[in-house]
Amino acid sequence: MHQLEPFVREAGTGPGVVCTHSNASNSGQWRGLMDLLAPAFRVFAPDSYDSGKSPAWPSDRVISLRDEVALIEPVLARAGSPLALVGHSYGAAVALIAALANPGRVRAMALYKPTLFALLDTETPPPNEAEGIRNAVANAGIALDAGNKDAAAEQFIDYWMGAGAWKHTxxxxxxxxxxxxxxxxxxxxxxxxxxxxxAAFRALNIPVLYMVGKRSTPSAHGVARLLANELPQVELVEFEDLGHMGPVTDPETVNNIIARFLARV
Known part of the structure; x- marks a missing residue:
């Protein structure tokens, strides 16, 4: 497949930092962090497939996280080596797979609630901690099949942000x-x-800031339980009052922690 180029925001000069966003979002969620880091880092924030200004997924084949990594490969190359990766939710899962693909070029990672749900299914066959998101996706799919995008979005957003979140958007x-x-x-x-x-994540022997919003969902907490015990140099930070979408709902709180971490690793 021809290499497509993602849309990417860029700011600053210095060591490279690449920021990957969550689902139902785009690179704009990292604007505040980019402003904060730009005096000391060269910061890149790409849009993933079908997000922001990036191209649509061009294949009939179902996408994988490795496909998402391949899209941002030109951005990773521009960021230079060694670089730091920052990711949120789906974007944090993409960042982890990108790091494993070429661990020598990554010096540190700051992750807010990666959503590698396959780890939960491998540990314990369903039903397990991932049932909430599994059901939300199924219900969203039913709504999409009925032509109701609004109802599909309500299922997805309310799962991650709490009942009524979509109505108040x-x-x-x-x-x-x-x-x-x-x-x-x-x-x-x-x-x-x-x-x-x-066990593969033991190979990431680099400083990892693993951020957890305590008001997140069982699925995200379950992944954190597994990964935080496997990453060799993990620093766990728990936000008592934040949920899964903390980098979007409370960017200043989260961004300040990320900036301090990157400044000292």
């Missing part, structure tokens, strides 16, 4: 989110079928 923000949630089955397939075994 400003009307002007809803259309791009609802459009992106049409890819919910694809996201779930990539996360639930990722073949990397848990």
């Amino acid at each position: 400003p009307d002007q923000r809803k259309p791009p989110i609802a459009a992106s949630v049409t890819n919910v089955r694809r996201w779930a397939h990539a996360l639930f079928t990722e073949p990397t075994p848990l």
